[in-house]
Amino acid sequence: MITLSEENYLKAIYHLGKQGVAAVSTNAIAEKIESKASSVTDMVKKLADKNLANYVKYQGVSLTNEGRLAAALVIRKHRLWEVFLVEKLNFSWDEVHDVAEQLEHIKSLKLVNELDAFLGFPTHDPHGDPIPDKDGKYAPNKSVNILDLEIGSEGILSLVKDSSDVFLKYLNKNNLALGDVIKVLEFEPFDDSVTIQTKERQIIISKEVAKNLYLSL
Amino acid sequence: MITLSEENYLKAIYHLGKQGVAAVSTNAIAEKIESKASSVTDMVKKLADKNLANYVKYQGVSLTNEGRLAAALVIRKHRLWEVFLVEKLNFSWDEVHDVAEQLEHIKSLKLVNELDAFLGFPTHDPHGDPIPDKDGKYAPNKSVNILDLEIGSEGILSLVKDSSDVFLKYLNKNNLALGDVIKVLEFEPFDDSVTIQTKERQIIISKEVAKNLYLSL
DNA sequence: ATTTATTTTTAGTCTTGCCTAAAAAAATAT
DNA sequence: ATATTTTTTTAGGCAAGACTAAAAATAAAT
Ligand SMILES: [Mn+2]
Ligand SMILES: [Mn+2]
Ligand SMILES: [Mn+2]
Ligand SMILES: [Mn+2]
Numbered sequence: 001m002i003t004l005s006e007e008n009y010l011k012a013i014y015h016l017g018k019q020g021v022a023a024v025s026t027n028a029i030a031e032k033i034e035s036k037a038s039s040v041t042d043m044v045k046k047l048a049d050k051n052l053a054n055y056v057k058y059q060g061v062s063l064t065n066e067g068r069l070a071a072a073l074v075i076r077k078h079r080l081w082e083v084f085l086v087e088k089l090n091f092s093w094d095e096v097h098d099v100a101e102q103l104e105h106i107k108s109l110k111l112v113n114e115l116d117a118f119l120g121f122p123t124h125d126p127h128g129d130p131i132p133d134k135d136g137k138y139a140p141n142k143s144v145n146i147l148d149l150e151i152g153s154e155g156i157l158s159l160v161k162d163s164s165d166v167f168l169k170y171l172n173k174n175n176l177a178l179g180d181v182i183k184v185l186e187f188e189p190f191d192d193s194v195t196i197q198t199k200e201r202q203i204i205i206s207k208e209v210a211k212n213l214y215l216s217l
Numbered sequence: 218m219i220t221l222s223e224e225n226y227l228k229a230i231y232h233l234g235k236q237g238v239a240a241v242s243t244n245a246i247a248e249k250i251e252s253k254a255s256s257v258t259d260m261v262k263k264l265a266d267k268n269l270a271n272y273v274k275y276q277g278v279s280l281t282n283e284g285r286l287a288a289a290l291v292i293r294k295h296r297l298w299e300v301f302l303v304e305k306l307n308f309s310w311d312e313v314h315d316v317a318e319q320l321e322h323i324k325s326l327k328l329v330n331e332l333d334a335f336l337g338f339p340t341h342d343p344h345g346d347p348i349p350d351k352d353g354k355y356a357p358n359k360s361v362n363i364l365d366l367e368i369g370s371e372g373i374l375s376l377v378k379d380s381s382d383v384f385l386k387y388l389n390k391n392n393l394a395l396g397d398v399i400k401v402l403e404f405e406p407f408d409d410s411v412t413i414q415t416k417e418r419q420i421i422i423s424k425e426v427a428k429n430l431y432l433s434l
Numbered sequence: 435a436t437t438t439a440t441t442t443t444t445a446g447t448c449t450t451g452c453c454t455a456a457a458a459a460a461a462t463a464t
Numbered sequence: 465a466t467a468t469t470t471t472t473t474t475a476g477g478c479a480a481g482a483c484t485a486a487a488a489a490t491a492a493a494t
Contacts, residue, residue: 005481026442039482041443046480058442058489089331099325108316114306222451243472256452258473263450275459275472440491448483455475462469 002052004105007074008033009043010052013063014071023060072136073112078104079125079132080115086126087119093126093178094168127168128159128178128214143214146184146194147207154183155215162212174203182215219269221322224291225250226260227269230280231288240277289353290329295321296342296349297332303343304336310343310395311385344385345376345395345431360431363401363411364424371400372432379429391420399432 002010012032016024026044030037044061047053052067063071081103085091091099113134116122123139124130130138143158157180160171171177176198183197192207205213219227229249233241243261247254261278264270269284280288298320302308308316330351333339340356341347347355360375374397377388388394393415400414409424422430 003480027440035481036483037442038444038484042481085328089328089335091327091331095327099323099328102323102325103320106316106319108319110308110312111302111306111316114308118305220450244470252451253453254472255454255474259451436494438491438493441489443486443488445486446484448481450480450482451478453476453478456473457475458471458473460469460471462467464465464467 002050002070005043006047006050006052007070007105009040009047010063010067010071011074011078013053013061014068014075017062023062025060029061069136072132073134074104076132076134076136077106077112079129080112080119080122082125082127083119083122083131084115092168092172093163094165094172096126097163097165124158126178127163128157129163141214143216146182146196146205146210146213146215147192149184149215151184151186153215153217154181155217156180157182157213158216159214160212161214167209167212170209174205175200176213182213219267219287222260223264223267223269224287224322226257226264227280227284227288228291228295230270230278231285231292234279240279242277246278286353289349291321293349293351293353294323294329296346297329297336297339299342299344300336300339300348301332309385309389310380311382311389313343314380314382341375343395344380345374346380358431360433363399363413363422363427363430363432364409366401366432368401368403370432370434371398372434373397374399374430375433376431377429378431384426384429387426391422392417393430399430 009029012029013024016028016032026037026040029040029044033040044053044055047061047067048055051064052070054062054064078100081100082093082096085096085099086093122131128143130141132138141159144155149155157176157178160167160178176182180199184194185197185202186195188194188204192210193204194207194210195202195204226246229246230241233245233249243254243257246257246261250257261270261272264278264284265272268281269287271279271281295317298317299310299313302313302316303310339348345360347358349355358376360372366372374393374395377384377395393399397416401411402414402419403412405411405421409427410421411424411427412419412421
């Protein structure tokens with residue numbers, strides 16, 4: 001049995017490990033999970049005992065296949081619940097995360113798979129993140145960051161990397177939503193801000209904002 | 218903030234207190250919650266500190282208004298989730314309880330109220346138990362136990378008191394479901410068994426079974 | 435190659451929620 | 465009325481998961 005706390009650590013390691021890093025550092029986990037390094041050391045030993053993580057003192061952590069699958073299944077639940085909340089219960093995309101953080105720990109294989117079917121087997125959550133299948137697999141992401149595009153290129157907003165409610169509320173305020181067609185008009189060298197064309201008008205977005213917007217072409 | 222464990226104790230005290238008892242005993246709570254009397258004593262002190270329960274040493278426990286509302290809201294969530302699982306996710310009534318035991322602890326006022334609306338404001342759960350409203354109130358139950366009926370009386374099966382999966386599976390096997398029309402044909406004095414007429418046939422049910430079946434007339 | 439700074443681990447403590455065993459109180463039986 | 469049984473509480477402890485402070489290891493800088 002994997003505890004709620006263990007699931008949260010697995011998720012953190014999974015996300016941090018995705019950046020192509022071989023081993024995740026104790027401090028990085030502590031920061032992500034908003035705890036202290038000493039707590040992480042304790043937990044990481046437990047995960048290693050349970051064959052969920054590989055851990056060598058002073059050399060960071062990685063997930064075993066078993067740990068990676070467990071993490072992916074938690075993320076699968078998180079994202080399916082987010083879809084449920086938005087599609088069925090009138091939540092907006094900036095309200096779902098905290099509730100999904102709770103719902104992702106509900107243990108019932110039947111529940112998650114029936115929920116998946118009920119929602120029509122969605123492939124992405126309300127923020128554009130992919131939903132892993134029963135085996136923890138998902139199609140590789142093809143969208144590209146706005147800052148990596150050429151001037152004049154056009155695409156559909158299909159992923160926002162930051163899902164914090166403050167960022168999502170900024171997007172709401174500026175009438176930006178997943179699925180919108182966006183065209184890159186200009187890069188400003190001074191502050192790396194970007195002028196983009198949205199459906200109804202053109203706006204300037206800061207580098208910090210641009211970093212979090214991904215388009216599919 | 219009420220913890221998961223506290224919520225379970227509140228629920229237990231609420232259910233035990235419903236039988237018109239003034240104060241609930243330590244042992245009764247321990248049995249219901251499958252723990253030990255000493256653990257109950259500890260927790261009951263905490264509930265009293267938080268103004269959720271009235272507790273006098275050696276004299277049992279009762280809920281304060283605040284505690285009763287908190288308990289009713291947990292039960293509200295439990296029963297709404299049970300409806301969701303049966304109505305939307307193809308669970309059968311004998312599969313929902315354990316999952317609902319987990320889901321009832323999810324904290325989000327918006328979630329429970331939107332779920333309520335999504336389900337069409339159901340008044341009863343899949344076992345016939347009433348669903349409390351936002352204020353913890355529900356209409357008094359009018360159904361009557363089979364053992365309290367006259368021979369020849371007929372009614373609709375509208376509440377099963379035992380929601381354990383073993384009992385519900387017995388009902389499934391014998392083709393008995395909520396909403397069925399049932400007629401009382403005979404009481405057997407020897408073992409208090411009852412002969413009833415269901416939609417398709419007549420069967421003899423034991424006293425233990427009859428005790429858990431309630432009809433509305 | 436040392437010294438200094440940073441990261442990580444260990445040691446010890448705290449809280450929550452549970453337990454067993456013993457003591458105390460209340461209820462029941464003689 | 466006293467003795468016995470049952471119930472409840474107290475005392476002491478354990479495991480999980482967190483923390484702080486100190487020690488040890490590693491990395492960076494001189
Ligand atoms: Mn989220
Ligand atoms: Mn998301
Ligand atoms: Mn139930
Ligand atoms: Mn029920």
